[in-house]
Amino acid sequence: MYLPAPNTDYVFLTWAQSLNGRIGYTYSQGKPNPGQLVLSGHESFVMTHKLRAHADGIMVGSTTVRVDNPSLTARLPDPAHDTLPLDQQPRPILVDSSLSLDYESLKVIKLARLGVGKAPYVIVSPKTESAAKSDPIIEQKVNVITRVGGKLIVRATDNTVRFHEYVALDQLRELGIRRLMVEGGARLLSHALKSECVDAAIVTISPQFVDPLSTIGIDAPSLNWPCKSWEMFGDDVVFEGRRR
Numbered sequence: 265m266y267l268p269a270p271n272t273d274y275v276f277l278t279w280a281q282s283l284n285g286r287i288g289y290t291y292s293q294g295k296p297n298p299g300q301l302v303l304s305g306h307e308s309f310v311m312t313h314k315l316r317a318h319a320d321g322i323m324v325g326s327t328t329v330r331v332d333n334p335s336l337t338a339r340l341p342d343p344a345h346d347t348l349p350l351d352q353q354p355r356p357i358l359v360d361s362s363l364s365l366d367y368e369s370l371k372v373i374k375l376a377r378l379g380v381g382k383a384p385y386v387i388v389s390p391k392t393e394s395a396a397k398s399d400p401i402i403e404q405k406v407n408v409i410t411r412v413g414g415k416l417i418v419r420a421t422d423n424t425v426r427f428h429e430y431v432a433l434d435q436l437r438e439l440g441i442r443r444l445m446v447e448g449g450a451r452l453l454s455h456a457l458k459s460e461c462v463d464a465a466i467v468t469i470s471p472q473f474v475d476p477l478s479t480i481g482i483d484a485p486s487l488n489w490p491c492k493s494w495e496m497f498g499d500d501v502v503f504e505g506r507r508r
């Protein structure tokens with residue numbers, strides 16, 4: 265498994281999926297939270313945390329945050345009990361264009377307040393940045409983020425669909441986020457896979473079928489990335505594909 269060295273521009277996608285390609289429960293706002301579909305076994309989850317420890321930033325989409333409320337910390341040697349020191353932690357990066365999330369309730373905010381995790385960068389649209397000046401609800405969310413040391417990253421335009429522009433990749437790199445791990449969810453990964461800026465995909469395949477009607481998968485374009493490695497971690501197979 266290739267682990268990028270510091271000061272390397274490297275965008276790698278990681279996710280876990282079932283044998284029938286599902287990665288999470290379908291969720292619609294206003295409906296009960298279906299919770300996280302747990303796919304990885306212990307060994308492959310430790311591998312995921314080793315990847316996190318080799319990333320400057322971990323990026324997730326807003327629905328992933330809404331469903332999972334993730335910590336996005338690197339926790340080794342045992343993710344259930346151990347956390348690496350703050351200076352070895354990756355930066356949580358939330359793609360939340362309209363600041364739709366309830367920031368006060370997020371684990372990443374609480375962990376930043378405790379000094380256990382780094383404060384998040386939040387990717388927003390220009391119109392959301394403008395709204396913060398007149399909408400007290402938006403302004404309050406910005407305050408929650410900035411008070412723990414986080415910041416808004418405002419993408420260049422409101423109407424882009426190109427992944428690297430949508431997630432403000434150049435701005436993140438200027439802030440030192442050069443090894444970017446994109447963890448999901450399905451829509452964020454689908455957009456990433458359509459772009460030219462992704463270097464690798466590391467996929468954990470869990471030996472289980474899950475109900476396709478209540479779960480989601482990744483709508484990937486047809487891609488043919490050579491398999492660079494595959495390895496067993498416990499009962500899971502971890503596949504590494506690299507663009508070049």
Ligand SMILES: NC(=O)C1=CN([C@@H]2O[C@H](COP(=O)(O)OP(=O)(O)OC[C@H]3O[C@@H](n4cnc5c(N)ncnc54)[C@H](O)[C@@H]3O)[C@@H](O)[C@H]2O)C=CC1
Pocket residue numbers: 278279280281287288289290291299300301303324325326327328329331332359360361424425426427430431447448449450451452453455456480
């Ligand atoms: N099994 C696994 O490894 C993982 C599973 N999940 C699961 O995935 C589910 C959430 O996935 P989704 O519903 O697909 O939502 P999501 O978390 O991917 O959120 C959609 C994201 O796509 C962004 N987006 C929209 N247009 C875009 C564009 N053109 N370029 C880049 N980004 C764009 C939105 O701003 C939003 O942040 C949850 O059930 C979660 O548990 C999430 C991460 C990993």
Ligand SMILES: Nc1nc(O)c(N)c(N[C@@H]2O[C@H](COP(=O)(O)O)[C@@H](O)[C@H]2O)n1
Pocket residue numbers: 279280300301302303304308309312324328329332333334335336337447448468
């Ligand atoms: N590697 C992996 N295996 C699974 O089975 C998963 N469900 C996920 N989900 C991702 O991990 C995030 C939770 O991270 P924390 O443990 O809270 O730090 C979740 O939001 C997904 O991005 N990953």
